[in-house]
């Protein structure tokens with residue numbers, strides 16, 4: 210996603226993409242120049258801390274530049290330019306042959322996470338193990354293990370240290386479960402291994418539910434979505450929505466994994482995104498902010514830490530609110546006991562219990578739903594709202610892969626990027642929202658929306674979009690129309 214500090218403009222007139230000064234108009238030269246200056250910036254930024262840019266060979270260790278906005282922006286530009294450079298110079302056949310069978314990458318990532326290989330290597334005394342030892346510990350065939358790890362090492366995930374001996378590298382170490390369980394503990398209770406496990410839970414969910422469902426996607430699209438409710442319904446042979454299916458007792462471990470995945474996916478968002486999104490300081494203790502479909506309530510946590518007033522209510526489905534009670538007993542029991550934060554069961558497709566809230570905020574909710582349900586959710590809130598209520602959506606917005614030629618009101622920001630990059634930064638920025646968009650279609654018949662669609666969604670549900678800001682994610686602020 211294009212970052213805030215890249216070229217931005219407000220209002221109705223999109224700026225043409227201007228070549229970066231002193232940069233050749235030749236696209237290859239311009240791409241190389243973006244990469245070269247980006248790498249120099251990274252080296253200098255790490256150099257100021259007396260550090261080299263982290264090596265791909267070593268497992269991740271926390272560093273002073275983790276989450277640094279400027280570095281993140283530089284990395285996005287390097288990724289966008291490097292991907293475009295590869296796409297330009299490589300023979301199209303090779304690109305298609307390589308990218309087409311990406312399902313093997315998904316399947317093998319889910320496999321290594323499922324049998325705890327990153328954790329096993331992490332426990333190895335010298336950090337590496339022969340494939341046959343890994344096979345013993347995972348009850349798999351040694352040749353299979355070597356082939357899987359070599360496939361991944363070839364893609365820079367794991368390292369083949371000597372023939373058939375593998376170790377974690379920077380990328381595979383991201384898959385070590387962060388719940389600090391030993392391999393013996395993980396293997397003793399496999400259904401609980403994903404709770405608090407970080408990226409492992411994310412891969413477990415997106416591949417576990419997504420990969421089988423993706424097979425049905427082709428039929429779903431070819432029948433204009435009439436083949437069944439969702440590709441997920443077709444793949445898992447169920448009529449239930451993903452949410453209702455998650456609530457079946459035998460799938461509850463998947464719901465736990467999903468909740469852990471969401472919590473982890475939300476973790477990189479800095480508190481300031483939410484704190485600075487709106488003037489929360491103007492509220493007093495009688496005012497209520499409702500975090501609708503709030504999951505664990507991580508947005509609320511950021512706000513409640515920063516503002517003693519207003520009162521916050523986190524709403525979600527019953528099993529999630531149960532899990533949230535455990536979460537809050539760890540992160541803020543005093544906020545619960547004082548009533549500063551309340552956890553509440555509320556189905557957002559039904560009439561909203563909290564009337565006249567100062568703010569209804571929803572992060573990553575409307576993208577889960579097709580138009581009819583997304584409208585229903587927002588209409589329920591509109592019915593409960595008072596004239597002074599505000600609706601805030603925190604969502605990915607999916608920028609076009611070309612310049613946005615729509616005319617927008619002042620206060621609505623549009624993203625762009627330097628020549629010759631795609632305006633949505635391609636894989637440097639656009640891939641996450643476009644991946645989530647297709648994931649939403651596959652699992653929920655939901656969709657990521659672009660700016661124009663966010664305006665229209667408000668108009669059809671009684672809300673007027675008054676401001677759209679771009680940070681790590683987009684912030685849409687509506688008032689009652």
Ligand SMILES: C[S@@+](CC[C@H](N)C(=O)[O-])C[C@H]1O[C@@H](n2cnc3c(N)ncnc32)[C@H](O)[C@@H]1O
Nearest residue numbers: 452502503504525526529555556557558572573
């Ligand atoms: C993609 S997650 C987003 C969670 C949270 N807003 C966040 O950003 O971390 C969607 C949330 O919607 C909740 N949800 C799904 N259907 C719901 C419903 N009918 N009523 C209330 N919450 C629901 C899920 O339990 C899940 O926590």
